[in-house]
Structure formats: C-alpha cells, structure tokens
Amino acid sequence: AAGPLLRPPGAASRTGAARRARCGPGQRPLGRGVALPAGPDLRHFLRAAAARQPGPPQELPPEPRSTPGAPKVYLETYGCQMNVNDTEIAWAILQKNGYARTKELDEADVVLLVTCSVREKAEQAIWNRLQHLKALKARRPQARAPLRIGILGCMAERLKEEILHREKLVDVVAGPDAYRDLPRLLAVAESGQQAANVLLSLDETYADILPVQTSAGGTTAFVSIMRGCDNMCSYCIVPFTRGRERSRPIASILQEVRMLSDQGVKEVTLLGQNVNSFRDLSEVQFQSVAAPGLSRGFSTVYKAKQGGLRFSHLLDQVSRIDPEMRIRFTSPHPKDFPDEASVLQLIQERHNICKQLHLPAQSGSTRVLEAMRRGYTREAYLELIHHVRDSIPGVSLSSDFITGFCGETEEDHQQTVSLLREVRYNVGFLFAYSMRQKTRAHHRLQDDVPAEVKKRRLEELIATFREEAARANAVLVGQTQLVLVEGPSKRSASELCGRNDGNIKVIFPDAELEDAAECRAPGRAQPGDYVMVKVTSASSQTLRGVPLCRTTLSRAAASH
Numbered sequence: 001a002a003g004p005l006l007r008p009p010g011a012a013s014r015t016g017a018a019r020r021a022r023c024g025p026g027q028r029p030l031g032r033g034v035a036l037p038a039g040p041d042l043r044h045f046l047r048a049a050a051a052r053q054p055g056p057p058q059e060l061p062p063e064p065r066s067t068p069g070a071p072k073v074y075l076e077t078y079g080c081q082m083n084v085n086d087t088e089i090a091w092a093i094l095q096k097n098g099y100a101r102t103k104e105l106d107e108a109d110v111v112l113l114v115t116c117s118v119r120e121k122a123e124q125a126i127w128n129r130l131q132h133l134k135a136l137k138a139r140r141p142q143a144r145a146p147l148r149i150g151i152l153g154c155m156a157e158r159l160k161e162e163i164l165h166r167e168k169l170v171d172v173v174a175g176p177d178a179y180r181d182l183p184r185l186l187a188v189a190e191s192g193q194q195a196a197n198v199l200l201s202l203d204e205t206y207a208d209i210l211p212v213q214t215s216a217g218g219t220t221a222f223v224s225i226m227r228g229c230d231n232m233c234s235y236c237i238v239p240f241t242r243g244r245e246r247s248r249p250i251a252s253i254l255q256e257v258r259m260l261s262d263q264g265v266k267e268v269t270l271l272g273q274n275v276n277s278f279r280d281l282s283e284v285q286f287q288s289v290a291a292p293g294l295s296r297g298f299s300t301v302y303k304a305k306q307g308g309l310r311f312s313h314l315l316d317q318v319s320r321i322d323p324e325m326r327i328r329f330t331s332p333h334p335k336d337f338p339d340e341a342s343v344l345q346l347i348q349e350r351h352n353i354c355k356q357l358h359l360p361a362q363s364g365s366t367r368v369l370e371a372m373r374r375g376y377t378r379e380a381y382l383e384l385i386h387h388v389r390d391s392i393p394g395v396s397l398s399s400d401f402i403t404g405f406c407g408e409t410e411e412d413h414q415q416t417v418s419l420l421r422e423v424r425y426n427v428g429f430l431f432a433y434s435m436r437q438k439t440r441a442h443h444r445l446q447d448d449v450p451a452e453v454k455k456r457r458l459e460e461l462i463a464t465f466r467e468e469a470a471r472a473n474a475v476l477v478g479q480t481q482l483v484l485v486e487g488p489s490k491r492s493a494s495e496l497c498g499r500n501d502g503n504i505k506v507i508f509p510d511a512e513l514e515d516a517a518e519c520r521a522p523g524r525a526q527p528g529d530y531v532m533v534k535v536t537s538a539s540s541q542t543l544r545g546v547p548l549c550r551t552t553l554s555r556a557a558a559s560h
Contacts, residue, residue: 070100071186074108078125079116081271081330082242083153085224087114088211090152090179095212097183105136110148110186112172115155117241119434123155134169148172148189152179154241158438160198170194176227176242177201200243207252210259219486219528220267221260225253225314229273231333232301233362234373234440235405235433238273245274249282250314254321261322266484266528270318270329276336276343279308297380298335301373312342319350324553326484328503330358331400334384335375344391351557355392356502359385360400364419365412368405371445378419385423396502398427403461404454405433406445413457420464424472426502428465432458466540473504473538480548481506482556485529496525496547500533506543508533516551525550532556 073094077087090112091101102108111133116122130149137147150172151163157175164173171189174182175198188195205227213221226247229238257268272278280286291304311329319327327350337343347353359381363369366377376384388395401416420428432454435447449457481500489495489507496510513531514522525531530553533545 070098071109072100072102072107073110073112074102074105075112075114076129077114079114079118079122079154081222081269082224082273083114083116085211085222085271086153086176086179088213088222089206089209089224090114090182092209092212093179093182108147109145110150111136112150112152115151115153117154117158117237117436119431120436121434123159126151126155130167130169134167137169145190146192148186150174150182150186150189152176152182154237156196157198157200157241158237158436160196164194164196168194172196173198175200177204179206180204202244203246205246205248205252207248210256213260213263213265218263218265219484220269221265222269222271223253223256223260224248224271225275226272226278230277230302231274231375232373232440234371234445235362235402235436237436237439240438242273245277247272247278247280247308250280250309250317251282253314254317257318257321257325261325264528266324266530267326267328268318270314270327272329273331274333274336275329276311276332277305278311278314279305280314281308283309294335295337295380295384297377297383299375300335301375311336312346315343315346315353319346319353323352325352326501326553327353328356331360332358333375334359334361334381337384337388344388347395348392352553354501354503355394356396356398357388357392358398358400359388361419361423362400362402363405363408363412364416365408368408368412368416371407371441372402372405373440378415382419382422396426396504397423398429398503399423399425401428401430401461402433403430403457404449406435406441406447406449408433408449408457413460417460417464420461421468424468425465426469426472426504428469430458430461430465469540470538473540473543476504476535476543477538478535480532480534481543481545482551482553483508483531483533485525485527485531487527496531498531500543504543505541506533506535506545508545508547511547513547514549516549516555520550523550530556 073091075087075091077083095101099110105111113126113129115126133149137149140147148171149169151170152174153176156163156173160173163170171194172182172185173196174185177200178197181197185195185197206224226245228243228245229236230245232239260268286307286309289307289309291306292310294300315327315329347355347357361381362372362374364378366379369376369378385397388397401420403413403416433447433449435442483498483500483506485496485498487497488510489497494510495507498506500506508531510524512522512524516532525547530551532548532551534548535543535545537544
C-alpha cells in the first residue's frame with residue numbers, strides 16, 4: 001500500500017529512550033542505529049575505527065560435519081540480491097558454529113528470515129509470514145526445544161523495537177552488520193530471553209568469510225564487493241539500514257571468485273549498492289590516488305573521495321580469473337561513470353564481461369530527480385545513455401523507476417513515459433513510491449500523490465515498458481545468441497531455460513546437441529553449459545529459439 005508506514009497500536013516509538021535501548025553497557029546512541037562508547041573511550045573508538053583496515057582474506061576451515069542432534073536452521077530470503085548474499089554469509093557463520101541446514105520448515109529448531117525494508121509491501125510480507133510462524137511455534141511438541149525465530153537484515157535494523165515488542169514472537173534480531181554475532185544471539189535466545197544486535201559498523205565487509213553458496217545448481221553466484229551507501233537519495237532507506245559505504249579488499253574478492261570458478265560456477269554478479277564508487281583502501285600505496293572527476297551534468301551530496309583502487313581495477317582483475325566465467329555487476333549509479341570510460345572500455349573489450357548495464361533512472365523529470373537528490377538531470381542521463389551505446393554496440397540496458405514520488409505532477413509522469421520510449425530498455429523494475437521513515441523525503445516532503453493515482457501511473461509505465469521492451473527484443477529475432485543454461489523451464493520439462501549476454505531469459509527445446517569444439521560426444525545440454533540458440537520469437541520478457549550446438553564462452557567470442 002502507498003503512503004507512510006503506520007505504527008501498530010501498542011508498538012514502541014522511535015524515541016530517544018528507544019534508541020538508548022539499542023545500545024549496550026557503556027555505549028551511547030548516535031542515530032541511524034549506531035552506538036558508540038560513552039565517555040573517554042569515544043575518541044579512542046573513533047581513531048581506531050578510522051585506522052582499522054580489513055585484514056587479509058582467511059581460508060575457512062573445512063566444512064564442518066553436522067553432528068547428531070545439531071540444531072537445524074531454516075533460512076528464508078526476501079528482497080534484493082544483497083539479501084541472497086547476506087543469507088550465504090549468515091549460513092557460513094552458523095555452519096562454522098555447528099548448525100545444520102534444513103529445507104523443511106517443520107524440522108527446524110531455528111527459523112531466520114533475511115528481510116527487506118525498501119518498501120512497505122516488503123515489510124508487510126514479513127509480518128504476514130510471522131503470523132504463520134506463530135502458529136507453527138504454538139503447535140510445536142513440548143518434547144522438542146522451543147522454536148527460535150530470528151529477523152535479520154534491513155527490517156531488523158529499521159524496526160528493532162517494534163519487532164521485539166509486537167506479540168513477543170521474535171527471539172533474535174540482527175542487523176546487516178551483526179551476522180558474526182548470530183551464534184551468541186541464538187545462545188541467549190535458547191535461555192528464553194530475546195536478543196538483539198543492530199549496531200552499524202564503520203568497516204564490516206565480511207571480507208574474511210567465504211559465503212556458502214545456496215543458489216540451485218551452482219551455475220551462478222553473487223559476490224558482495226561493498227556494503228552500505230553514501231548517496232542519501234531522498235526516498236531511500238538503504239543508508240539507514242545498511243550504513244555508510246565501505247568496500248571489501250580486492251584480494252578477498254578475487255579469492256572468492258577463484259573459489260567459485262574451482263566449484264564450476266559459470267556466472268558471477270558483483271554486488272553493491274553503488275558498485276562503480278568502489279574503492280579498496282586496504283593497501284597503503286594506493287590511499288593517495290586522486291578521485292576521478294564526475295561527467296558533466298552529474299553531482300554528489302558528498303565531497304570527492306580520495307584514494308583507493310577503483311572499480312575498473314577490480315573488474316579488470318576479476319575478468320582475468322576464468323575466461324569461461326561470465327561477469328556481471330549491479331547496481332552502478334549513473335553519476336559514477338567518469339569521462340575516461342575505463343569501465344565501459346573493459347565491457348567492450350573483454351568477452352566474458354556481459355554487454356549489459358543497469359542504469360537506474362528513477363524518473364524522467366528533472367524536477368523530480370532534483371527532489372530525489374539523484375545528482376543528474378534528464379538531459380545528463382540521456383547523454384550518458386548515448387555515450388554507453390556508442391561505446392558498447394548492442395548493449396542491453398535495464399533500469400529502475402519510481403512513480404508517484406512526492407510532488408510528482410502529471411507532466412512529470414509523462415516525462416518518465418517519454419524517457420521509457422526514448423531509451424527502450426530491455427529489462428525494467430518499476431514501483432509505486434512508498435514513503436520510508438528516517439529518509440529525507442519523510443522529514444521534508446509530502447507524500448501527496450493519491451494511492452489510486454500511483455496505481456494508474458504505475459500501470460501506464462509498465463504498459464509502456466513492455467511495449468518498448470518487446471520492440472527492443474524483437475530486433476534479436478533471427479540472430480544467434482549465446483545462452484548459459486540454468487535448468488529446465490518452469491512451464492515445460494521438455495524445454496530448457498537460460499540467459500543471454502544481455503540477461504534476457506531464453507527458452508529452447510531440450511534436444512541432443514553436437515559439441516562445437518568436438519571435445520564431447522553429442523548430448524543434451526546441462527546447467528552450466530553454453531549453447532548457441534537461434535532466436536525465433538520474442539516478447540517483452542522472453543526470447544524463444546532453436547538450439548544449434550553446445551560451445552564455450554571463448555569459442556563463441558572468437559567466432560564473432
């Protein structure tokens with residue numbers, strides 16, 4: 001539902017007392033869920049935090065065997081890809097501490113929900129799920145230990161007091177920077193007490209923890225390269241739930257990608273709230289490197305950040321690890337594509353970096369973009385789009401849009417419709433605005449677009465996007481696309497599903513295929529195989545085609 005989030009009757013408010021309740025002994029609140037030591041230890045804490053750098057990556061010990069009677073944990077993930085990665089980190093920590101994993105809810109001793117807070121609808125899904133878990137908890141046999149329920153991630157960070165006090169259902173609350181503390185929190189909960197840690201960190205990146213991959217089939221994986229965000233867009237809750245921006249050391253990222261390559265993973269997506277502002281400060285010799293300048297028409301709410309190895313260096317190094325592994329990244333910010341275009345040049349040159357970019361526009365109206373504090377105008381954004389298409393022929397583009405933001409007029413809305421038509425994205429993510437507490441918009445703007453108007457405008461945007469995406473995808477009919485097979489199609493066991501370089505879903509018959517390199521006998525394609533597919537039809541979301549042969553990423557690139 002649109003409109004401000006309403007506090008349920010009896011729920012605790014976000015008062016100073018509530019913030020103080022978040023802090024441990026000898027700590028004082030500093031807003032945004034951060035607690036600092038009180039008294040003379042404060043200066044020492046800040047100096048230590050500023051000087052502290054993540055240590056070298058460490059190998060995890062061999063995967064522990066589940067001992068008989070080990071507590072079983074059931075994990076559910078809601079929201080973005082960052083939460084998928086957070087789930088893998090949390091599970092790696094719990095596995096190391098003797099927990100077993102179960103996919104059966106009724107078997108679980110611990111149920112953990114990794115949550116999203118970006119829209120009210122996402123939070124409501126969690127409240128609804130908790131009602132189901134409440135019933136599960138109530139009918140648990142007395143012979144078994146009580147079921148422990150935990151809320152992790154962004155919703156935990158935003159609504160700690162409300163979660164703990166609402167019906168006393170939740171035992172553990174852990175923010176995005178507190179996953180290392182999960183074993184202790186669960187031990188406290190085992191004694192019958194509620195336990196919480198929502199402290200945001202100045203430097204936590206989990207660089208020394210190799211996530212345990214949970215994606216089915218092991219064909220694709222997400223690798224977190226940074227956490228938090230400094231952009232402070234007026235509509236966005238992320239800086240308040242995930243904290244300040246900080247980047248992992250490149251060495252630890254490369255170690256994780258090599259591990260995934262050794263496991264046979266064929267596609268890695270580098271994840272961050274703003275990946276192209278990545279800067280690794282862990283090596284002293286690079287800490288004085290000058291900050292790249294912004295392109296004309298782009299600005300930030302913060303000063304230019306000096307020092308560190310930048311995203312182009314990381315992308316270069318990651319793409320060299322395995323020539324048969326596709327590399328994607330999301331999400332970049334339009335303002336962080338500087339004029340030297342090193343990232344765009346890498347995408348164009350490297351056969352295993354996908355020719356696909358996610359460029360979140362959010363609105364087509366310069367007036368609304370200014371209210372959102374996005375740091376660019378419509379004209380600057382379109383100039384970037386033209387530059388990208390000139391630099392990377394055939395690039396696939398995707399974007400995010402919010403409709404019904406504070407003060408959006410019908411004229412503003414029509415400008416967004418026209419931007420969708422002008423750019424003609426292949427993939428789009430479109431949402432009605434949902435005001436979030438703590439954001440600048442909540443404090444300074446009015447959520448004055450009626451819910452029914454938001455709904456109508458969203459429907460118009462979706463219809464426009466689908467019409468233009470169908471036209472964009474129709475261009476591919478008759479062309480041959482390299483598809484990474486993910487598995488059987490959800491709608492037909494006789495068809496396979498995968499994605500092309502542009503991240504568009506491709507469906508094709510599961511048939512016996514020749515091997516282009518003639519290294520393997522003819523056979524059916526398996527998850528992780530690359531298949532050449534001739535496209536025969538297209539819609540706004542899917543391509544269909546005829547498989548020609550199995551091949552490799554390097555061979556397919558050499559033949560074009």
